Amino acid sequence: MSVEPRATLDHLVRPAVARISPYVPAETMAELCAASGLTPAEIIKLDANENVYGSSPAVARALAAQGSYHIYPDPEQTETRAAVARYLGVPAANVLLGNGSDELIHLLTLVYLDSGDEVIDFTPSFAMYPIYSGLMGARMVCLPRDDAFALDPEAGLRAVSDRTKIIFVANPNNPTGTFTPREAILRLLESGRIVVVDEAYAEFAPDSLVRDVLRYDNLVVLRSFSKWAALAGVRAGAIVAQEHVLAHFWKIKSPFNLTVPAMLAVQAALDDLAYLQNTVERVKRERERLASLLHQIDYLRVYPSAGNFLYVEVTRGSAARLRARLVQRGISVRHFAAPERIVQGLRITVGTPEHTDRLVAALRDLSPE
Ligand SMILES: Cc1ncc(COP(=O)(O)O)c(C=O)c1O
Structure with missing residues (x-):
């Protein structure tokens, strides 16, 4: 029996696996630091719907x-x-x-x-x-x-x-x-x-x-x-x-x-539970404040959300570029390269009131292109 070289082992992979497009996770903190030149402490991570208040x-x-x-x-x-x-x-x-x-x-x-x-x-x-x-x-x-x-x-x-x-x-x-x-x-x-x-x-x-x-x-x-x-x-x-x-x-x-x-x-x-319910309430309150501030930014369309995040559509310029420029300022939100329907969208995790203020200030400052 002849043994195929390793480079051809791909023919052993199940077709269903070969066809899968891999899940693209949010960037790691190390990747964000490399992209922005900032330290982890300087980065606001609003890209994976994590709970910024931490566990009990x-x-x-x-x-x-x-x-x-x-x-x-x-x-x-x-x-x-x-x-x-x-x-x-x-x-x-x-x-x-x-x-x-x-x-x-x-x-x-x-x-x-x-x-x-x-x-x-x-x-x-x-x-x-x-x-x-x-x-x-x-x-x-x-x-x-x-x-x-x-x-x-x-x-x-x-x-x-x-x-x-x-x-x-x-x-x-x-x-x-x-x-x-x-x-x-x-x-x-x-x-x-x-x-x-x-x-x-x-x-x-x-x-x-x-x-x-x-x-x-x-x-x-x-x-x-x-x-x-x-x-x-x-x-x-x-x-x-x-x-x-x-x-x-x-x-x-x-x-x-x-x-x-x-x-x-x-x-x-x-x-x-009391600790967790308190953080959930804080996130829900902040979600409404963040939504009302984002509504005031004329190049964003904000969708109603019942989660711990908001989905916004960038109506002028490129969402991917806007996201990259936010990363330069130490703010990471989620952008999806596919499917087509959401490439102009950004998903923003609800953070602390300070996170909201920094994000909104950056979005006001950045003119879309
Ligand atoms: C809708 C939905 N289902 C499931 C999950 C997976 O969550 P878990 O961390 O429990 O695996 C996520 C995570 O983002 C999600 O958004």
């Missing part, structure tokens, strides 16, 4: 108190699941925790999708849905959102075929912040397909469908501890669904997917 001090105390990590975590996540379920107001049997909600999106595609199956996505939306679905060889049926980025549930129902398995709705939507009212989602449930309501930003929004999973067996809700609980670096998310749905997830999840530090951090955070 109780989290640091809980992690410091855990001296050693030589024992595997509880694969059934019993204590942490009970705490999360109490917080969400559902039985623990309806909750499974993951290494960020990203892992749970991946598990959803592993449970439901075969090659040739279809997934409905209301675009623009979260970039990981097509990546994980594409890995399974599934076909994305992308239904464009309207001018206000609202989705049309009737178009969703019309797009359902024999091959449709999953309908994804990020609510609030990333990157646009759009909130979809519950009636629209209840309508989509009539499809009989798995309707995934990704509520990564639910704590900043007016409503959640998390308790509705008890009534609808095809409703799956995802929650994240990255944003409101400021645990993005820890990695913890929850999938909430009926027990018979979760049974398949229990079979295939890796046994120790939720690490001991993640369990400790989530439990400590939930024990200090």
